[in-house]
Amino acid sequence: MEKEIYMLPLGILIEKYPVCLDFLKSYRLEELDRTKPLPAAIEQSMPESLDELGFSALDVVDLLVELMMQTDANSMNELKTIEIIGGTDKDGKPEKTNVRIHVGEVVSIVGPTGSGKSQLLADVECAAKGDTPSGRTVRFDGKELPDEKRFSFGNRLVAQLTQNMNFVIDVSVEDFLRMHAHSRMIKETSELIDRCFTTANALSGEPFNKDTKVTRLSGGQARALMIADAACISPSPILLIDEIENAGIDRINAVNLLSGGDKIVLLATHDPLLALSATKRISLCNGGIQSILERSEKEREKLKQLIEIDRMQNHLREVMRSGERME
Secondary structure, three states, X not given: OHHHHHHOEHHHHHHHOOHHHHHHHHOOOOOOOOOOXXXXXXXHOOOHHHHHOOOOHXXXXXXXXXXXXXXXXXXXXXXXXXXXXXXXXXXXXXOOOOEEEEOOOEEEEEOOOOOOHHHHHHXXXXXXXXXXXXXXXXXXXXXXXXXXXXXXXXXXXXXXXXXOOOOOXXXXXXXXXXXXXXXXXXXXXXXXXXXXXXXXXXXEOOOOXXXXXXXXXXXXXXHHHHHHHHHXXXXXXXXXXXXXXXXXXXXXXXXXXXXXXXXXXXEEOOOHHHHXXXXXEEEEEOOEEEEEEEOOHHHHHHHHHHHHHHHHHHHHHHHHHOOOOOO
16 A cells, blocks of 8 residues: 555545545645645645745655554554563573553653663563564564564554654644644544644643744653644543653653553652552563562552642642741
């Protein structure tokens, strides 16, 4: 399919895949020369609106490839479980346990710095088949992902939020959300954008406006926006988050937002509050899975205490920011 999108004359492509026309209309490209392949047709008539955003013809084509791959494989979004089959630790000793995670679960990943948390996230992201440093294999609903889907631009089983996030497109928050919604072929976007924006501000320590440029957002605001985007707009059924505690957001609300829905969430963290917010946690040591722990009743009580402490810290932080005494 990908080769056809790059090589077939546009008219034949639309005839074979009618959804392409809806995609082109959303980017005001419906009047392109249909005798040319899509990249050449866009290159010939690139709208100023896209050119100003720094889009190239291939960028637009890549977005269509992603859409078509998702349309052709809607079963990806019906994922029920992932299973991580143990590999080895840094000394080559085999991991003695496998991990099965179900949709709706938030699972924390804990361990000291250098214990392999980022590697575990990377294994899930690339749908490892014993070909990563850990030697792990990741199965989706009991099956390994074929290589054509693992390495396809259109494979979007996994969305990832990293510690360092920077926007390069100088557009407003509203335009950013609308562009993402349109790329997913979502036609009624106003209510969705409002919900995503409201959610992001509820998570952010400092509110921002819809017309705020994404390049002007602080690290915490950017992370809050992307978590809201992942929850409200992104179709990816697996979400990987690395050290959300460093983002300056309401992390408990973020976990509550992401849990119990239609996603599997893996959260690498050093924060005991976040670790206990997940009903299950994977403990790593020396690059290997050491144990898989279900949250106990005593830990649930500890979580309540940590939430109260966190609320007090947040209150004192706001008092300090306002220039008042913390008495």
